[in-house]
Amino acid sequence: MSKLDNLPNLYIGFDLSTQQLKLTVIEDTYQIVFEETVHFDKELPHYGTLNGVISNGETVACPTLLWVESLDILLQKLKTKKFPFHKVRIISGAGQQHGSIYWSHNAPFLLSSLDHSKPLVDQLKNAFSVQQSPTWQDSSTSEQCRELEKLIGGAEVLANLTGSKAYERFTGNQIAKLCKANPNAFSQTSRISLVSSFLATLFLGHYAPIDISDGSGMNLLNIHTKQWEDKLLNICSCGAEGKLKEKLDEPEIDGLKILGNVHEYFVKKYGFSEDCKIIPFTGDNPATLISFNIKPGNIVISLGTSDTVLLYTSKPCPTSESHTLCHPIIPASYFSMLCYKNGSLTREHIRDIYTKDVTWERFNNGLNSSKPIKSQIGFYFLFQEIVPFAKGIYKFDSNKLVKEFVDENYNVRAVIESQFLSMKLRIDKLLKDDDEKKEKIQRIIVVGGASKNDQIVKILADVFGAQVWRNQGENSASMGAAIKARTAFLKRECKSIINSNYNEENFSLVAEPDFENTKIYDSMIENYQELEKLVIQLSSTEKYI
Numbered sequence: 442m443s444k445l446d447n448l449p450n451l452y453i454g455f456d457l458s459t460q461q462l463k464l465t466v467i468e469d470t471y472q473i474v475f476e477e478t479v480h481f482d483k484e485l486p487h488y489g490t491l492n493g494v495i496s497n498g499e500t501v502a503c504p505t506l507l508w509v510e511s512l513d514i515l516l517q518k519l520k521t522k523k524f525p526f527h528k529v530r531i532i533s534g535a536g537q538q539h540g541s542i543y544w545s546h547n548a549p550f551l552l553s554s555l556d557h558s559k560p561l562v563d564q565l566k567n568a569f570s571v572q573q574s575p576t577w578q579d580s581s582t583s584e585q586c587r588e589l590e591k592l593i594g595g596a597e598v599l600a601n602l603t604g605s606k607a608y609e610r611f612t613g614n615q616i617a618k619l620c621k622a623n624p625n626a627f628s629q630t631s632r633i634s635l636v637s638s639f640l641a642t643l644f645l646g647h648y649a650p651i652d653i654s655d656g657s658g659m660n661l662l663n664i665h666t667k668q669w670e671d672k673l674l675n676i677c678s679c680g681a682e683g684k685l686k687e688k689l690d691e692p693e694i695d696g697l698k699i700l701g702n703v704h705e706y707f708v709k710k711y712g713f714s715e716d717c718k719i720i721p722f723t724g725d726n727p728a729t730l731i732s733f734n735i736k737p738g739n740i741v742i743s744l745g746t747s748d749t750v751l752l753y754t755s756k757p758c759p760t761s762e763s764h765t766l767c768h769p770i771i772p773a774s775y776f777s778m779l780c781y782k783n784g785s786l787t788r789e790h791i792r793d794i795y796t797k798d799v800t801w802e803r804f805n806n807g808l809n810s811s812k813p814i815k816s817q818i819g820f821y822f823l824f825q826e827i828v829p830f831a832k833g834i835y836k837f838d839s840n841k842l843v844k845e846f847v848d849e850n851y852n853v854r855a856v857i858e859s860q861f862l863s864m865k866l867r868i869d870k871l872l873k874d875d876d877e878k879k880e881k882i883q884r885i886i887v888v889g890g891a892s893k894n895d896q897i898v899k900i901l902a903d904v905f906g907a908q909v910w911r912n913q914g915e916n917s918a919s920m921g922a923a924i925k926a927r928t929a930f931l932k933r934e935c936k937s938i939i940n941s942n943y944n945e946e947n948f949s950l951v952a953e954p955d956f957e958n959t960k961i962y963d964s965m966i967e968n969y970q971e972l973e974k975l976v977i978q979l980s981s982t983e984k985y986i
């Protein structure tokens with residue numbers, strides 16, 4: 442840690458994501474000086490998670506105490522490495538979106554009286570009224586979604602109000618399911634947090650608010666007034682609108698607001714300064730957005746457990762497939778997002794079947810030694826997909842549904858191409874609908890676990906016919922959260938707040954497009970769209986393989 446000795450100020454960003462808790466530390470000039478992670482399956486095996494979750498059909502959750510325990514493990518790793526906790530000025534964080542935590546009526550007392558001589562997990566055993574937190578991979582609330590859309594006047598009305606039509610993973614629908622299935626647990630709940638505000642709560646020792654950006658992923662927030670919408674609260678709480686409003690408390694509009702000082706537990710146990718401040722935590726995608734100054738013509742693609750696409754928008758432009766979210770730090774701004782459930786876990790599945798190699802080496806050899814074939818298209822919806830709403834694996838050779846490609850190794854290429862074609866199709870639609878941004882995509886910034894893979898990124902460049910760039914650091918969400926913390930510090934000192942020192946030197950070009958391949962992909966896209974329609978139909982009749 443000697444390299445940190447001469448630095449006066451440090452800023453921490455966390456990311457409580459699907460498979461790991463991650464931390465990024467930056468200094469005043471936004472350079473990353475330290476990174477650390479805790480991998481849930483590997484380091485907390487006693488919770489029995491697979492890829493960070495426990496699945497039961499379409500219900501997908503994570504034991505809340507796993508997340509609590511992971512925080513002490515992470516900070517203990519830093520302590521062992523003699524991390525200078527006393528230099529941390531502000532802590533912020535990010536969390537996988539939509540997941541919900543249900544605090545019991547005991548929680549306020551337990552949180553405020555945390556004792557640094559005992560682990561957090563032992564002290565917070567009775568702090569939750571629901572033991573397993575629903576996560577973003579859950580798709581068990583279709584009934585609640587249909588009901589919500591019906592009662593509010595249709596999917597379009599809901600999308601115009603909240604930025605999204607009803608989605609199974611969105612927190613309002615998860616709360617509606619809880620209210621119906623377990624009204625007792627709902628009445629034993631004093632506060633409902635998102636994953637982001639839950640982590641901020643642990644640091645504060647009292648409840649942290651839900652920020653409006655992560656709050657935009659709940660189907661409960663009016664993205665125009667930035668307040669909870671009473672009609673939606675009413676529908677999602679079986680009529681107990683007032684009670685739900687109390688359990689959510691006011692959404693936080695100011696993403697840079699100082700919420701308070703870090704709790705004594707962290708001061709005494711790890712050596713944080715008593716003066717270290719906590720600001721609102723946000724969703725992992727909004728935090729990723731902060732880690733870039735996205736301009737029109739640039740998009741961010743995250744290839745993590747989920748795959749997401751982030752697009753800058755000056756005004757809300759909800760569609761039936763994308764989400765519009767409030768910006769995490771610029772009050773009047775919004776951004777658009779697409780989210781795919783079949784991201785890295787589906788790529789791993791195809792890798793395991795066809796290459797039997799966990800290192801990605803044979804997978805990459807397969808990509809290197811093949812070329813795009815216009816007539817061969819696959820759809821890989823191992824999990825219930827979000828866009829399009831479909832499930833199953835389908836392969837087409839010259840538009841004919843086949844059990845397998847002539848060369849089964851083609852699956853390795855097809856799973857990558859198919860995802861990027863789907864993104865391109867949808868981004869083109871989004872850009873066409875936005876008068877201000879009719880220009881072509883010039884640059885793609887790629888983040889997330891699979892963005893380390895140069896061969897995958899090369900195909901991304903080819904499909905879009907655009908350069909692909911990467912940022913410094915291992916994780917863009919915790920980096921974005923750390924930048925948010927630094928920005929809040931500058932704001933306190935009345936300095937310019939928009940990433941003033943954060944410049945493009947931090948980016949590196951990782952792939953240039955081969956325009957011959959781009960032509961082939963362009964010629965496939967119409968057919969891809971038609972075949973996707975067929976897949977949606979087949980999937981609805983459950984005739985998938």
Ligand SMILES: Nc1ncnc2c1ncn2[C@@H]1O[C@H](COP(=O)(O)OP(=O)(O)O)[C@@H](O)[C@H]1O
Binds near residue numbers: 786894
């Ligand atoms: N070299 C690689 N090629 C392809 N995928 C990779 C590679 N390295 C890591 N990954 C994928 O990254 C995923 C984790 O991504 P990450 O962004 O860290 O996830 P999360 O933030 O959701 O926990 C893993 O599931 C793994 O499949």
Ligand SMILES: O=C(CO)[C@@H](O)[C@H](O)COP(=O)(O)O
Binds near residue numbers: 460537538610747748
């Ligand atoms: O559901 C969404 C966004 O709507 C996901 O993007 C989650 O936010 C999980 O993120 P990762 O763990 O895959 O980064």
